[in-house]
Amino acid sequence: MRPVVISGAGMIPFERRDEDSLIDMLSMAGLKAMDDAGFGERPVDALYVGNMASGLFNHQVSVASAVVDRLNLLPAAADRIENGPASGGSAVKNGFLAVASGYADAVLVIGGEKMREVIGPRATDIVACMTHPQAEYIYGVTLPAMAGMFAQVYMDKYGVTPEHLAMVSIKNQDNGILNPYAHIQMKITMEGILTHPQAHINNPVVADPLHLYDCCPVSDGAAAVLLTTQELAKELGRPIVEIAGVAQATDTHTLQERQDPTDLKAVTIASQKAFSMAGLEPSDIDVVELHDAFTILEIAESEHAGFFAKGEGAKAVEAGETQIGGSLPINTSGGLKARGHPVGATGVAQIVDLTWQLRGEAGERQVEDAANGFSLNFGGFGNNVLAFVLRRLS
């Protein structure tokens, strides 16, 4: 395989974007990545668009064909990649494979979702369509409900407390304030969301034991990366960040068929494979983006990915290790909690944020001298997971 590098990275602010269509958002992010690379009029060989549910959210399909036209990447190959909340990660993986195999020299990967076109309960229902139609969906299960059932047993088994979950939420919202692309720009406190007798008014239960501030918001947004060969990247002259490891693993569709419901096997397998491919260890990583659609997931993923032993992730949060300035900063972007989670965008946005970190372009949230990064994009409820290891080459 040929080395694959990120030559350009771009994102539009995640928020409620009533003025923009999904195609507008995807196209703006794509152009930002190309301009960031200084790509000019050079040809793009292929476009991959990560998007989960444009047909349901926006009544539009074949979105890759629309974007390739809008950006005049014609006659580039164009595909939409759908893999639930890991659509963005899957799109990056496919872009990687195209360049690594020699099939393409320059691939534009864009992830995006426009979710606020529908009202909240409708968005909840659309997202719940990824669950098993007969064994799960008919009961009214939601993704927060899946996370609630996971949290119930995980917290009990590993001594994770509501305070630990709130610490993750507070940290990620603090980081979001430093990120101009983050949807949620609001300082919260332990008193305001947990310890005050009336904190439940600010922070009601969504799916017990998870509260509002344990859940990511519903957002519109898009992010993009331009993947190229190393030769082309040198010609462009931007700092070179390599995709050193990429791996994907799956698990049972339903939660109930896992022998141990607290074991996120696909996270462990994908992470181990990505580290192995990169020839790096978790201890080599300087900055991490995890899929904190729910606060419990940041803690559980940090353990399953190999950064902490089982049961130690919450202690690391408590000790401040995962803050910017700590020994392993996690979700410096604000994560899904604060940046937002337009589902198809997330896997790409994580890689954009890491690229900025590894280039030293992350502004106030910069991790000093970050050379290696890791991201995890968690699809379904852990049934389809992608892990990436990024490395700064220059």
Added chain:
Amino acid sequence: MSTITAYKCVNCGQVMYPHHLRCLNCKGREFEEIEPKGKGVLKTYTIVNELPWGIDERGRILGVVEFENGVRALAMIKADKVKIGMKLVPGWEPVRVIGGVKTQGLVMRPAKHSG
């Protein structure tokens, strides 16, 4: 009473629900259709306040139950108090209206003589 249909692998005995074309354990392709047997033990649960479009209620309890013959399934729980490990008996009742049709599913209630 109507209920869910689970599957037992003829080759290795693995019990599965929902249906797979190949066994999750041995990749065998022959299955015996079985029904959940006896009471269900609650393995985990959540109380959902924010339900999806079309379910006009708050506080619906959903949980994973394991029956005496090893069948595990997600179900709606109807109980005043809910606790992991409690024993529940199954019913088959409407759980959601989908496309104007009342869809039936597993509804579990506390066993009268729990334990």
